[in-house]
Amino acid sequence: MGARNTTGSAKTGSPDEQVEQLLYARQEKIYPREVHGLFARLRVLGVFGLLGIYYLVPWLVWDGRQAVLLDLPARKFHIFFVTFWPQDFIYLAALLITAGLMLFFVTALVGRIWCGYACPQTVWTEAFLWIERKVEGNRMHQQKLDAMPMNARKLRIKATKHFLWLAFAAWTGFTFVGYFTPIVDLGQRLLAFELGPWETFWVIFYGFATYGNAGWMREQVCKYMCPYARFQGAMFDRDTLIISYLPERGEPRGSRKRSADPAELGLGDCIDCTLCVQVCPTGIDIRNGLQYECIACSACIDACDDVMEKMGYRKGLIKYTTENAMEGKQTHMIRARVVIYAIIMLAIISALAYSVVTRTPLGLDVIRDRNQLYRETVEGLIENVYILKILNMDNREHTYRLGVQGMPGVELHMDIKTIRVPAGEVMEFPVRLRVDESDLEARSSTVIFTLEATDASALQVQQEGRFLGPG
Amino acid sequence: MADKRIPGIQKCIAVLWPSFLTAVVASGLFFSAFDPDDLVAFGADLEISRLGIYTIGFLLFWLVAAVSGFGTLYFAITNCLRNTPDYPES
Numbered sequence: 386m387g388a389r390n391t392t393g394s395a396k397t398g399s400p401d402e403q404v405e406q407l408l409y410a411r412q413e414k415i416y417p418r419e420v421h422g423l424f425a426r427l428r429v430l431g432v433f434g435l436l437g438i439y440y441l442v443p444w445l446v447w448d449g450r451q452a453v454l455l456d457l458p459a460r461k462f463h464i465f466f467v468t469f470w471p472q473d474f475i476y477l478a479a480l481l482i483t484a485g486l487m488l489f490f491v492t493a494l495v496g497r498i499w500c501g502y503a504c505p506q507t508v509w510t511e512a513f514l515w516i517e518r519k520v521e522g523n524r525m526h527q528q529k530l531d532a533m534p535m536n537a538r539k540l541r542i543k544a545t546k547h548f549l550w551l552a553f554a555a556w557t558g559f560t561f562v563g564y565f566t567p568i569v570d571l572g573q574r575l576l577a578f579e580l581g582p583w584e585t586f587w588v589i590f591y592g593f594a595t596y597g598n599a600g601w602m603r604e605q606v607c608k609y610m611c612p613y614a615r616f617q618g619a620m621f622d623r624d625t626l627i628i629s630y631l632p633e634r635g636e637p638r639g640s641r642k643r644s645a646d647p648a649e650l651g652l653g654d655c656i657d658c659t660l661c662v663q664v665c666p667t668g669i670d671i672r673n674g675l676q677y678e679c680i681a682c683s684a685c686i687d688a689c690d691d692v693m694e695k696m697g698y699r700k701g702l703i704k705y706t707t708e709n710a711m712e713g714k715q716t717h718m719i720r721a722r723v724v725i726y727a728i729i730m731l732a733i734i735s736a737l738a739y740s741v742v743t744r745t746p747l748g749l750d751v752i753r754d755r756n757q758l759y760r761e762t763v764e765g766l767i768e769n770v771y772i773l774k775i776l777n778m779d780n781r782e783h784t785y786r787l788g789v790q791g792m793p794g795v796e797l798h799m800d801i802k803t804i805r806v807p808a809g810e811v812m813e814f815p816v817r818l819r820v821d822e823s824d825l826e827a828r829s830s831t832v833i834f835t836l837e838a839t840d841a842s843a844l845q846v847q848q849e850g851r852f853l854g855p856g
Numbered sequence: 857m858a859d860k861r862i863p864g865i866q867k868c869i870a871v872l873w874p875s876f877l878t879a880v881v882a883s884g885l886f887f888s889a890f891d892p893d894d895l896v897a898f899g900a901d902l903e904i905s906r907l908g909i910y911t912i913g914f915l916l917f918w919l920v921a922a923v924s925g926f927g928t929l930y931f932a933i934t935n936c937l938r939n940t941p942d943y944p945e946s
C-alpha cells in the first residue's frame with residue numbers, strides 16, 4: 386500500500402517510545418465536530434434505517450405470531466414464513482459463511498463502507514453522539530464543560546446525558562431480548578415487574594454493553610477490539626475504494642486569505658484549517674496518508690468539501706478514490722478476487738435458497754428400545770421395539786401414515802390408530818415390528834420406516850432402522 | 857500481572873473480549889447439538905429454565921476461555937520480560 390503513516394499527531398521521544406505511547410498511552414477523549422454534507426446525510430439515513438429495523442422488527446406479526454422470533458426457550462427460530470429447528474443448524478452456518486463472504490466482497494470493492502455506515506458500533510455511537518450534542522451542545526461547549534470543575538450545572542447536564550443514554554441503552558437491551566422471547570409478553574411482564582432472572586440479566590447485559598461501547602469506548606472499539614479492522618487490510622488491493630487526501634493538490638499547505646491566489650503564495654489547496662481532523666471520530670489526520678484507524682466514515686470529505694466551496698476551490702481535495710486512480714492509473718472494478726468472491730457467494734446463496742424452499746418440514750428419528758435386543762411373542766414371532774420421534778416442522782397439524790419396507794413378511798403394530806402431530810411439535814410413538822424367524826436372513830437386518838402425511842403426499846420421509854434377531 | 861506498562865483495563869479487554877466471542881460461538885454450537893432439557897445432570901434436578909441453562913452455559917464457556925486467555929497473557933508477558941534484559945523490574 387502507498388504512503389502509510391500510523392502515528393496520527395506529533396509524538397515525542399525515540400521511535401520505540403513513540404510506539405509505546407501509541408499502544409499504551411491513556412486515550413484522550415475525542416470530541417468529533419458535527420459535520421453536514423452529502424455523506425453525513427447518507428449516514429443519518431443509514432442510522433435511521435438500521436436502528437429503525439432493529440427496534441421495529443420484533444414487533445412485526447406474521448400469521449398471528451411474532452414474525453422474527455429466535456425462540457431459544459422453545460428451540461425454534463421463526464423467520465417470517467419459515468421455522469428453523471436445531472436440526473437446521475446447517476442453514477445458520479451457511480448464512481454466517483455467506484455474510485462473511487459478503488463482507489470480503491464488499492470490502493474488496495468499496496473498502497470499509499461497512500464501518501462508516503452500517504456497523505452497529507458506528508450506528509449506535511452516532512445515536513449516542515446525537516444525544517450528547519443535544520444535551521451538552523457542540524464540540525466547543527463539550528470541551529469547555531469537561532474542562533470546568535464540577536458544579537451544579539455540570540452535574541445536571543452530565544446526569545441528564547447519562548440518564549438519556551441509559552434509558553436508550555435499556556430500551557436497546559429490552560429489544561435484544563425481544564428477539565429471543567415473545568416481545569409483547571416480555572413488555573407486559575416488564576411493566577408488571579415480573580421479568581425472569583435470566584431475561585433481566587440479558588436486558589441489563591446488552592443494555593450495559595451498548596452504553597459502554599457507544600457512550601464510552603466509541604472509536605477505541607474500532608481501534609483495539611474490532612477483528613475486522615485488523616484484517617481488512619488483507620482484503621484491500623490497489624483498486625479498492627479508499628478515502629484519501631490528495632497531497633499533490635493540497636501541499637504545501639498553509640493558511641491564506643480568501644482573496645489570495647495560492648499560486649502566487651506558492652501554496653497548495655489545503656488551507657490547514659484542521660477541520661478534517663476535528664470532525665474525525667477516530668481522531669486521526671487523513672492528510673498523513675491511509676491509516677488503519679480510519680473507518681472510512683467520510684466525515685472529513687464533507688468537512689473539506691465545505692471549506693473548498695467557501696474558498697471557491699474545486700471540491701474533492703479529500704475524496705473517495707483508489708490507489709491506482711491516485712497514481713493516475715486505471716481503476717479496475719471487475720478483477721479476479723472480486724469475481725471469485727462473487728461466484729462463491731452466489732453458489733452458496735443459491736444452494737441455500739434451493740434447500741430452504743425444497744426442504745421437507747418433517748423429521749423422523751428411529752430409536753431402538755435399549756432394554757432388549759429382541760423378544761419372542763407367544764405366536765413364535767420375533768419382535769423388535771422402537772420409539773419413533775416425529776417432528777412436525779410445518780406450520781399446521783398433520784396426520785401421518787407409517788409404513789415399513791425392506792423386510793419381507795414384517796408386521797407393524799402400534800397401540801394407537803392415528804399418528805397426529807400438532808404444528809411445530811415433536812412426539813414419540815412406540816412401535817413394534819414382528820417377523821417370522823424363517824424370514825430373517827441374518828442376525829441384523831435393515832428396515833426402512835416411511836412416513837407420509839395423509840393430506841400432503843409431498844410431506845414424506847424415510848429412516849433406516851436395525852432389526853435384530855437370533856440369526 | 858507483571859507488566860505495568862500495559863494498563864489493566866487493556867489487558868482485561870484483550871482477554872475478555874476474544875473469549876466473549878469464543879463463548880458466543882461455542883455456546884451456539886453446543887446448544888444446537890444438545891437440548892438443555894436432555895442434559896439431565898443440571899436441568900431436571902435444579903429446575904432451571906432453558907434460557908437459564910443457555911445463560912449459565914454461555915457464562916461457563918466465557919469463563920473457561922477467559923481463564924485460558926489470562927494464562928496466555930501471563931506467559932506471554934513474563935516470557936517477554938525475561939527476554940528483555942534491560943527491562944526495569946516492576
Ligand code: SF4
Binds near residue numbers: 661667669671679686
Ligand atoms: S480520516 Fe476521515 S474517513 Fe477516516 S475516520 Fe477520520 S473522518 Fe472518517
Ligand code: SF4
Binds near residue numbers: 630
Ligand atoms: S479540511 Fe481540507 S482544507 Fe481543511 S485542513 Fe483538512 S484537508 Fe486542509
